[in-house]
Amino acid sequence: MKVIDKIALVLIIIGAINWGLIGFFNFNLVDTIFGDMSIVSRIIYALVGISGLWGIKLLFDD
Numbered sequence: 001m002k003v004i005d006k007i008a009l010v011l012i013i014i015g016a017i018n019w020g021l022i023g024f025f026n027f028n029l030v031d032t033i034f035g036d037m038s039i040v041s042r043i044i045y046a047l048v049g050i051s052g053l054w055g056i057k058l059l060f061d062d
Helices: 003-025 029-034 038-061
Strands: none
Touching: 003 029, 003 038, 029 038
16 A cells, blocks of 8 residues: 555544544544634644545446
8 A cells, every 4th residue: 555545544534533533422633722713723634524525436446
């Protein structure tokens, strides 16, 4: 597995954990740590979204 694939997978996992926390406990970890829609949290959300798209590619890799 390439380094970029591992980074994408870690970000996908972080995003999934954050969504789980939101769904179960109404607690947004990213906003709590970095501020409600601050520049840093928006960058994290964007990176998680891009990683999710990259994850589609991982489904079809051999």
